[in-house]
Amino acid sequence: MSDLRDLYQEVILDHNRSPRNFGPLEGADLQADGHNPLCGDQLSIAVKVEDGVLTDVRFEGSGCAISKASASLMTEGVKGKSLDEARAIFEQFHRLVTDQEAPVDPSLGKLAVFAGVRDYPARVKCAILAWHTLRAAVDDNHDIVSTE
Amino acid sequence: MTGVAGTKTTHSAHVLDETRIREQFPILSSTVGDRPLVYLDNAATTQKPRVVLDTLSRYYAAENANIHRGVYQLSQAATEAYEGARAKVARFLHASDPSEIVFTRNATEGINLVAQTFGRSTVGAGDEVVISTMEHHSNIVPWQLLCEEKGAVLKVVPISDRGELDLDELDALLGPRTKLVSIVHMSNSLGTVNPVREVVERAHARNVPVLVDGSQAAYHMKVDVQALGCDFYVVTGHKLYGPTGIGALYGRRTLLDAMPPYQGGGDMISSVTFEKTTYNEVPHKFEAGTPHIAGAIGLGAAVDFIASVGFGPIVAHERRLLEYATNALTAVPGLRLIGTAPQKASILSFVLDDVHAHDIGTIVDTEGVAIRTGHHCTQPVMDRFGVPATARASLAMYNTADDIDRLVGALTKVREVFG
Numbered sequence: 044m045s046d047l048r049d050l051y052q053e054v055i056l057d058h059n060r061s062p063r064n065f066g067p068l069e070g071a072d073l074q075a076d077g078h079n080p081l082c083g084d085q086l087s088i089a090v091k092v093e094d095g096v097l098t099d100v101r102f103e104g105s106g107c108a109i110s111k112a113s114a115s116l117m118t119e120g121v122k123g124k125s126l127d128e129a130r131a132i133f134e135q136f137h138r139l140v141t142d143q144e145a146p147v148d149p150s151l152g153k154l155a156v157f158a159g160v161r162d163y164p165a166r167v168k169c170a171i172l173a174w175h176t177l178r179a180a181v182d183d184n185h186d187i188v189s190t191e
Numbered sequence: 192m193t194g195v196a197g198t199k200t201t202h203s204a205h206v207l208d209e210t211r212i213r214e215q216f217p218i219l220s221s222t223v224g225d226r227p228l229v230y231l232d233n234a235a236t237t238q239k240p241r242v243v244l245d246t247l248s249r250y251y252a253a254e255n256a257n258i259h260r261g262v263y264q265l266s267q268a269a270t271e272a273y274e275g276a277r278a279k280v281a282r283f284l285h286a287s288d289p290s291e292i293v294f295t296r297n298a299t300e301g302i303n304l305v306a307q308t309f310g311r312s313t314v315g316a317g318d319e320v321v322i323s324t325m326e327h328h329s330n331i332v333p334w335q336l337l338c339e340e341k342g343a344v345l346k347v348v349p350i351s352d353r354g355e356l357d358l359d360e361l362d363a364l365l366g367p368r369t370k371l372v373s374i375v376h377m378s379n380s381l382g383t384v385n386p387v388r389e390v391v392e393r394a395h396a397r398n399v400p401v402l403v404d405g406s407q408a409a410y411h412m413k414v415d416v417q418a419l420g421c422d423f424y425v426v427t428g429h430k431l432y433g434p435t436g437i438g439a440l441y442g443r444r445t446l447l448d449a450m451p452p453y454q455g456g457g458d459m460i461s462s463v464t465f466e467k468t469t470y471n472e473v474p475h476k477f478e479a480g481t482p483h484i485a486g487a488i489g490l491g492a493a494v495d496f497i498a499s500v501g502f503g504p505i506v507a508h509e510r511r512l513l514e515y516a517t518n519a520l521t522a523v524p525g526l527r528l529i530g531t532a533p534q535k536a537s538i539l540s541f542v543l544d545d546v547h548a549h550d551i552g553t554i555v556d557t558e559g560v561a562i563r564t565g566h567h568c569t570q571p572v573m574d575r576f577g578v579p580a581t582a583r584a585s586l587a588m589y590n591t592a593d594d595i596d597r598l599v600g601a602l603t604k605v606r607e608v609f610g
Contacts, residue, residue, distance in 0.1 A: 047557055051550075051608045082549045083566050083579040105579050107547035108609070166553060 049159035050166070051108065054116070059108035064118035068101040073183060077176030079168050084110045088118075088176045096125050100177070107169050113157060114173035120154050126181050133174050140170045207504035213589050215240040215496075226559025229597045234379050234407060234538055234585035235563050236429045239493075243433055246492035250485045258484055259458055259475075273484050276491030277474070280439045283494040284424060285415035291447065293440040293474040294487050298406040299329040301425030301440035302373070304477060305402055306333040308450040309423075310371065316342035319368045321399075323348040323356055323385075324575050325378040328568040330404045334373060343370075350575060354381035354530040358389060365397050372401045376408035376424075380567040380583065381530030382513075382538030384408065391420040400446065406430055410587065411509060411536045413502040416441050428486060432587075433493030437486030440477075447473040454479040505588045509537050512586055516595045520584075523602050529576050537586040540567075543602065546609050548580040554608055555582075558601035560594075 068074075071089035078085045086104025090097050100118040105111075117136075121129040132154070138145045140160040147155050160170045213219050216238045221228050230238060256266040258273045274289070281289040295301045310333075314320060320334045324347055331345075338345045346364045349357050356374075365372070372394045377384045387403055394401045400422035405414055409426045416424045423446070428437040442450075452459055452470050456479030461471045470476045497505070516539055520526055525544035543551055552564035563583045566573045573579060584598055 047554060047604075047608055050553070056609065081565055082547075083570075083573065084549075085579070107549035109550070163553060166549070169549065 050163055052156045052159065054153060054156045055108060055112040058112035058115040062102075062111055062115040064099075064101045064115065064122070066101055066103060068099060071099075071101075073180045075176050075180035077172050077179070079106070079110070079172050082107060082110070082169060084169060084172055086110065086114055086173060086176060088114070088173065088180050090177070090180055092126070092181075095127075096123065097121050097129055097181075098123070102173065106172070107166075109157075109160065109166050109169040110172050113170045116154055116156070117173045117177060120152065121177065129181060130178070133178055136174055137171065140167050205503045205507055207500065207508040207588065209508075209589070209591050212500065213591075215242070216589055217241060217244070219589060223556070223559040223561075229558075229560040229594045231584040231586070231590065231594060231598060232561050232563045233410075233430075233587035233590075234567075234583065236435070237410060237432045237587050238589070239434070240432055240496050242496050243489050243492050247434060247485055247489045250488050254488075255485075257481055269484060272488045272491075273482070276487040279491040279494050280426075281441075283414075283498065284409075284426070284439075284441050285417055286441050287417060288444065290473055291441055291444050293442065293447070293477040294482050295425070295438040295440050296436055296483070297429070297438040298404060298425040298427040299333075299438075301423075301427075301438055302330055302402065302404065303333045304440055304453045305373075305423050305425075305442070306337045308453050308477075309400075309446065310334075310337045311341070312451055314338075314341050314343045314370045317368060318343045318370045319346050319364075319366065320344075321346045321348060321361070321364050321369055321372045321374075321394075323361075323374055324350045324571050325354065325356070325381055325383060325569065326373075326375055326571070327379055327404065327406070328570070329406075330373055330375060331571070344368075347571075348374075350381075350383075350572075351532075354378065354383045354532045354535075354572075356383070356385050356390070358386070358393070361390065362393055365394060365399060369394075369397065369399045372399055373404070374401065375404040375406075376414075377405075377411065377536060377538075378530065378569070378572070379407045379538070379585075380540055380569040380572045380581065381532065382535035382540070383530060383532040384412070384534045384536050386534070387419050387421060395420065400443075407538070408536075410497065412506055422446055428490040428493065431490065431493050432496060433490040434483075434486045437483045437490045439490070442473075444473065447477070450477075452479070453477045456480040458482075500588060508588060509586055509590075512590055512592065512595070513537055513539070515592050516584065516586070516598075519595050519599050520602075523599060524606075526602070529578065529581050538583065539585070540581040540583045542578055542581055543605060544609075546605055548582040550609070551582045551602070551605050554605045555598065555601035558597065558604060560598050560601045562598070 068089035074089040084106030091099040102114045256269040258270040278289045402423035403421045424441040429435040459479040529540040548564035
């Protein structure tokens with residue numbers, strides 16, 4: 044087992060304590076709910092889209108430090124991106140937290156702090172929940188997303 | 192296994208010898224990374240003593256044959272071992288006769304069996320089934336399915352802030368349409384031990400039968416189904432220091448006789464033609480197909496093991512340990528116990544400030560301490576206490592004060608990480 048600090052990096056703890064873009068989004072164009080039945084994590088992602096660009100992204104809900112920080116950093120990471128760019132970041136992030144061998148993609152920026160999750164397979168679902176939920180929102184899929 | 196294995200006969204028959212008990216569980220000497228394993232997730236499943244492992248191995252190596260079929264000696268020996276295990280489980284639960292014990296996959300299947308047989312033949316539109324807020328999902332969903340199918344109503348007895356069943360509300364909910372009360376003996380997320388005898392008396396006063404979910408209770412305390420007076424009692428083998436995939440349902444003989452079969456197949460019939468099939472007698476009527484023979488025999492060995500240690504020493508040991516753990520955990524800054532009923536056993540569910548249970552679970556795991564985190568298949572309990580999840584340490588006969596110290600030590604690491 045690797046060092047706990049690799050998992051609970053300062054940036055993650057900070058976003059857990061003070062999540063960014065947290066709260067309701069007035070006039071959201073798209074929205075989706077996600078939950079992780081095993082942990083009881085529940086969150087909802089709301090976005091505004093103009094000309095194919097995510098002009099605002101906010102989230103609400105409760106969960107563990109990993110899922111909350113992941114949602115918070117995701118909102119920062121995709122705001123201002125096009126839908127296609129957001130989908131591409133999703134794929135990179137997915138590789139980051141699941142593929143033990145993959146090199147960390149420098150274009151992920153701050154999101155790279157989640158690389159430690161790959162050593163904790165039980166926690167991958169926590170890190171990925173917000174992303175699955177975002178994808179459901181932008182793909183206009185309003186079924187509740189479950190990581191189970 | 193000798194008759195008094197694990198008890199310190201030189202001092203007192205009621206003192207459990209921790210070292211001798213622990214030696215019998217091979218997994219307890221394993222490590223997680225470089226830390227010795229501290230296993231505190233017994234409410235999910237207990238570890239297995241060597242005698243159970245040896246019994247399973249011996250059965251497959253030397254006694255394996257299908258049962259109730261062959262005329263050859265090996266099959267007869269396997270049949271005797273399987274039926275012998277039924278008699279052991281009957282003795283363990285203090286049933287009046289082995290025919291009142293039906294082997295199942297687990298406690299969940301026991302409850303579903305009753306819902307699908309007794310329930311479907313007894314519960315009709317507008318009838319009611321009574322459960323409580325502290326039920327495991329396995330004692331909620333089978334009744335929801337039944338009520339949905341029949342147009343019946345599920346009634347829920349509330350619990351107090353300490354996690355106690357509200358008996359006055361139970362009385363209020365029992366009515367002319369109540370067909371069954373199904374209640375947990377000991378809560379898996381709160382530790383509460385319910386006054387089952389009183390529940391049964393109140394229900395029986397209105398001619399309502401009672402099913403008791405004994406998944407948690409049966410490895411912490413002596414269960415006497417006749418003294419409790421209940422009509423059904425379900426247990427699961429893997430929480431009785433036995434194998435997974437095997438459980439048992441106790442049913443009062445008169446009820447079992449009147450119930451329709453559960454699943455159709457071999458072994459549950461006495462004769463089959465395309466015009467008419469007659470069913471075998473109980474308990475075989477409820478055991479279609481080749482059962483988990485090895486599992487049943489392993490469960491027999493497990494309940495014999497528990498009996499050889501004795502509930503006197505087990506209860507005394509776990510009570511002392513629960514008190515020790517309760518004091519140690521409440522001394523942890525920011526820790527709050529969920530489930531503080533005066534009548535409770537062997538389970539410590541807690542939350543720690545605003546740290547999510549899942550983060551606690553990961554961090555203490557790095558110290559070799561295995562606890563459960565989440566809703567413990569009791570989401571209504573989490574809702575009742577307004578928490579998304581709890582961390583849960585649950586004790587078994589082989590746990591020690593040292594295990595608790597290791598848990599408390601690991602919790603200080605949670606503080607270090609989260610500040």
